[in-house]
Amino acid sequence: MSKILVQKFGGTSVGDPERIKRVANRIKSYYEKGYQLVVVVSAMGHTTDELVDLAGKISQNPPKREMDMLLSTGEQVSIALLAMALHEVQVPAKSFTGAQVNILTDSNHSNARIEAIDTKRLTAELDNKQVCIVAGFQGIDENQNITTLGRGGSDTTAVALAAALKAKECEIYTDVDGVYTTDPNKVEKARKLNQISYDEMLELASLGAGVLHSRSVEFAKKYGVVIHVKSSFNYNEGTKVVSENEIMEKITVTGVTLKSDDARMTVADIPDKPGIAAEIFLALAEKKINIDVIVQSTGRDKTNTIAFTLPVAAIPEAKSTLEALTKKWGAGSVSTDDSIAIVSAVGVGMKSHTGVAASMFKALADNNINIEMISTSEIKISCVIAKDRGKDALRLVHSVFGLDKPA
Amino acid sequence: MSKILVQKFGGTSVGDPERIKRVANRIKSYYEKGYQLVVVVSAMGHTTDELVDLAGKISQNPPKREMDMLLSTGEQVSIALLAMALHEVQVPAKSFTGAQVNILTDSNHSNARIEAIDTKRLTAELDNKQVCIVAGFQGIDENQNITTLGRGGSDTTAVALAAALKAKECEIYTDVDGVYTTDPNKVEKARKLNQISYDEMLELASLGAGVLHSRSVEFAKKYGVVIHVKSSFNYNEGTKVVSENEIMEKITVTGVTLKSDDARMTVADIPDKPGIAAEIFLALAEKKINIDVIVQSTGRDKTNTIAFTLPVAAIPEAKSTLEALTKKWGAGSVSTDDSIAIVSAVGVGMKSHTGVAASMFKALADNNINIEMISTSEIKISCVIAKDRGKDALRLVHSVFGLDKPA
Secondary structure (H helix, E strand, O other), X not given: OOOEEEEEEOOOOOOOHHHHHHHHHHHHHHHHOOOEEEEEEOOOOOHHHHHHHXXXXXXXXXXXXXXXXXXXXXXXXXXXXXXXXXXXXXXXXXXXXXXXXXXXXXXXXXXXXXXXXXXXXXXXXXXXXXXXXXEOOEEEOOOOOEEEXXXXXXXXXXXXHHHHOOOOEEEEEEOOOOOEOOOOOOOOOOOEOOEEEHHHHHHHHHOOOOOOOHHHXXXXXHHOOOEXXXXXXXXXXXXXXXXXXXXXXXXXXXXXXXXXXXEEEEEEEEEOOOOHHHHHHHHHHHOOOOOOOEEEEEOOOOEEEEEEEEEHHHHHHHHHHHHXXXXXXXXXXXXXXXXXXXXXXXXXXXHOOOOHHHHHHHHHHHOOOOOOEEEEEOOEEEEEXXXXXXXXXXXXXXXXXXXXOOO | OOOEEEEEEOOOOXXXXXXXXXXXXXXXXXXXXXXXXXXXXXXXXXXXXXHHHHHHOOOOOOOHHHHHHHHHHHHHHHHHHHHHHHHHOOOOEEEEOOOOOOEEEOOOOOOOOEEEEOOHHHHHHHHOOOEEEEEOOEEEOOOOOEEEOOOOHHHHHHHHHHHHOOOOEEEEEEOOOOOEOOOOOOOOOOOEOOEEEHHHHHHHHHOOOOOOOHHHHHHHHHHOOOEEEEEOOOOOOOEEEEOHHHOOXXXXXXXXXXXXXXXXXXXXXXXXXXXHHHHHHHHHHHOOOOOOOEEEEEOOOOEEEEEEEEEHHHHHHHHHHHHXXXXXXXXXXXXXXXXXXXXXXXXXXXXXXXXXXXXXXXXXXXXXXXXXXXXXXXXXXXXEEEHHHHHHHHHHHHHHOOOOOOO
């Protein structure tokens, strides 16, 4: 079994000097247990936002290469300070930028993808009893230009290093104890999960409920890296994100989520002919608008109605995009309803259990909650309902799948 | 003639977004004249001090490697912002860290020396019409560790790049118009010099009067780089620092300085035997205390008195160091006088003109200014006088060598 452990601490965990010292003490306790440690850190607290503001005072549209040069300093400050804090508690440590440990990416500045990691330097330093502190979120391309990995980039750095070093696991420290059956702020009886599969985690992440960014989970799935989500405030076991095969008992539903910041947009009375739906969703994709639930129904007189959900913030752009289309067709109208919410149930057990959707629909119906739209995937069921019944629905669905009870 | 011009802007010149934009406009005017530009910048305003404070909250004695990792972010922020500002005014520009342009140094963290520069990347980018913005003050050692060059490091970076690229000259922008015959704040009639030799500049720098750090001047002298000290607030010609051979008319005295933050320390009644002086100054050198003027006089009864000047701030450490020696010898006493000032005249013309020292001594004597100690080098004469006559002495000496009059 590998003795290498990768630990990742986010911006909140290293938000000020006192917190950095606390992180150093945690690392020390693992170092003393004999682990070889690679620690990935993000920029302190609001550093990245401050740097973005600073750039905004110079240019409204700065070159992405230069934004990466600028933003990558945030992590460089954190790694230096954490290495200093480790020296203060007598733990030998060295900090490394993405360039120094050869985190090679493509040249897609601000949203680069990791292509390779050369672990020679890290392996040598680990063998030399050093704790290696690596800057998250950043890499270099083949011409030594500094790149950044986009949102959730530090998680991806940590998972990629764990994969490259064949680490025991990748611990991601956050401000929560792990992954919960649902949001504990909304449902008191929410319960921490010991395990969750990559696919379930991906569905939760896409629903905005996960503590991990999709890209790091996809990376972990591809390379079989065990992610362990833990709290940086205590030493409790967290939630392990593992491959489906490793989950012994496949419970039907693992998590339930509520999304309240989406709206429904309806394009009514449009021509019922092939290619219309594609035209609509290609136009929206070009504007990078995220669509979730889609429902199409045929109206009278050979006309169609297509409804879908989208983030409230995207309404103005989506509306003008679609009105340009209806104008072109000479038919159709666009309307918006932001009084909706989406309640979803996620679980790999759905694959082998029947009647999951039926149970969910019945629970809602029994409580007079009208289902306005439905969308399903192999491991997810989503229902669009009235926004003012959102929390009721969440609690009901959480309860109907037995998530209120101890595992 | 090379079309490559190196320009260096200090922390004050890039202190805020508005100033960065102003620097970008200056660079643009040179770019449009057809120069190939390499621009070296320091960290913005007080950034370095702020980073030092931040480190101080973590450790009183941080590892130097990690301090270099931390401090080098300051310049990285400046170069990114300046490159953005250039894009805003339609000048193609790219920023580079010390590592990216292979500024190879020794591994002496916090005070590294440049060993080599690989100009391949820079030459390619210049040929591609890019303005190259390079982070000052930083390099990498042979193991890719980030190093910093110590005080005045950005000047040294600029001069080293100018040498490596065989640039036309190295422009160093400051908040003054150039090098003056003396401090214009103290002597109204101080005059800007058009030229000054490397050696004169080095003497002035060691007297705390130069706008350039000694190391960059030594570097320029070694590689024959012409340094052009200019103001970042106007487009006036500044002062060129050149080799002695290039200075046509060797005026006797080029500059006059006054140092008021030194004190005199006297070690009296010490044994008159070989090795005593060496013992004293080796002990002080070990404590890295800077000594300037030294005078030794033989007392009665085979005893000696040694007096020297040192920075006021170094008094406590020097006193305890020397009292340990007098205790060991069983003889001698240590006393301090901080009511002194040092007035100096510097000029390569002294080499060929006789009577320079005599003129200086006479001017002081005629005005009842008592000379307490004297020290001379080939191109410098220093006199220790009473602090309350310091400004009078400076004005007198400035005038007696004709520096009040137009060149």
